[in-house]
Amino acid sequence: MEEKFDAIIVGGGIAGLSAAMTLARGNARFLLIERGEFCGAKNVSGGVLWGSDLARLVPEYWKEEGGFERFVNHRRLTFMDEGSAFSADFKSNHFDEAPYKGVTVLRAVFDAWLAEKVQEAIDASAHPDESFIATDILVEEILKEDGRVVGIRAGEESFYANCVILAEGVNNLLTRQIGLEGDYVPDDYVAVGVKEVMKLDRARLEDRFQLQGRSGLTNEFVGAGSDGVEGGGFLYTNTDSISIGLVLGLKDLKKKGKTPYDILNGFKAHPSVADMIRDAETVEYSAHVVSTGDIRALPSELFADGVMIVGEAAHLLLNAGKAIQGMDYAMRSGILAAETAMEATKLGDFTSATLSNYRKALEGSYVLKDMRSFQDAVHLLHQEQMFGPIPNMICDFGRQFFTIDSEPTEKASKMLRAAIKRHTSYWDLVKLGLKAGRSL
Ligand SMILES: Cc1cc2nc3c(=O)[nH]c(=O)nc-3n(C[C@H](O)[C@H](O)[C@H](O)COP(=O)(O)OP(=O)(O)OC[C@H]3O[C@@H](n4cnc5c(N)ncnc54)[C@H](O)[C@@H]3O)c2cc1C
Incomplete structure (x- = not known):
């Protein structure tokens, strides 16, 4: 067998990069493989990265020019009918102090920035020439020996490691390949997200939304904006653009025979939304599947001999009406899996016996605690009455x-x-x- 890495990470989204940063800081030798041209090239979020885990990965990240767009100090929840909007609006200077509790991000920018930070951590580690971020490579197969995961295959090349961290996102084909999730995912466990980034001159944006410096607004919408389809809308302010979009239940879309793009156009034309995006120019359109946060969607187990599943590959996400939390869950699960891998390296044991500590750590964290506590709210949100x-x-x-x-x-x-x-x-x-x- 060729020389082994301590870990191979599949996927350079937030979960994979968070695992990589933790491994680099722990002086582990690892290989991260991303199929996109660069980290973030294929990723979509609304997107607000909630919580303060980013400061664990990049201390004092707010002092940097790049990375995030704006910190959130103004939140609004809007109920809409055809022509009106009724909002609960909350703004507080409690949110003005770093470390912030939520920052807006554009994934192509943010993930690429985080990948640079990981590279800096690799360069500063004990093995700068033995850890790599490899992009533009699709992992096609998980390699097993005697029932245990030992590496990956990409094209003609095989790479081996003591453990593999699967951070492949919601379209988790490799997780299914190793049998931790069935081939068929029920259509009420996933939704489709559609999003536009609309450019608006920075001074106008700050004036329109009453923003100061890097402060920002998040606005979630429930009601007529989703045109009778289960789901809701969002509008977030970036440095000099607006992210606007909808997350719509796949099952209900199918049942009602509607298309996400038409619904998005209707949402943008609603009087309360049209006023906010006036003169802004669409510069990007994207669509992506997203988990609904139903805990029944979790893989049968989050680890097996030689492998751990992190982020949305494990359907770790909560959308209980207050916010979509997928990126912070990806970040924390990536960190916890990497910590477990380093513990396993010390023990020299990468079997389920040691890797089960990842599950235990996740159960003890806000990720699985909140997913369990707010399952009823997730289901409540999907009731027809709510939209x-x-x-x-x-x-x-x-x-x-x-x-x-x-x-x-x-x-x-x-x-x-x-x-x-x-x-x-x-x-x-x-x-x-x-x-x-x-x-x-
Ligand atoms: C419209 C929309 C709005 C959202 N809004 C928010 C929000 O406001 N806040 C929030 O927290 N969350 C939000 N989410 C959810 C959030 O985007 C996801 O939960 C989060 O991106 C999951 O991170 P991840 O790293 O697990 O997966 P991803 O970000 O999907 O990353 C997976 C990576 O793996 C790579 N990959 C996949 N397969 C392979 C392979 N075989 N070989 C190599 N590379 C591979 C992909 O290219 C990708 O880079 C939203 C999602 C959508 C669609």
């Missing part, structure tokens, strides 16, 4: 409440009763309220 009747009711109430038309004014409670009657029923609302109370 039709409820936003319509909220906007109906808003329209009555904020209208002053030189007629005697009804009490707010009467307006609310009228809105409930028109769009749903007390009984449905009570049931929904109880579910929401339990799940959030």
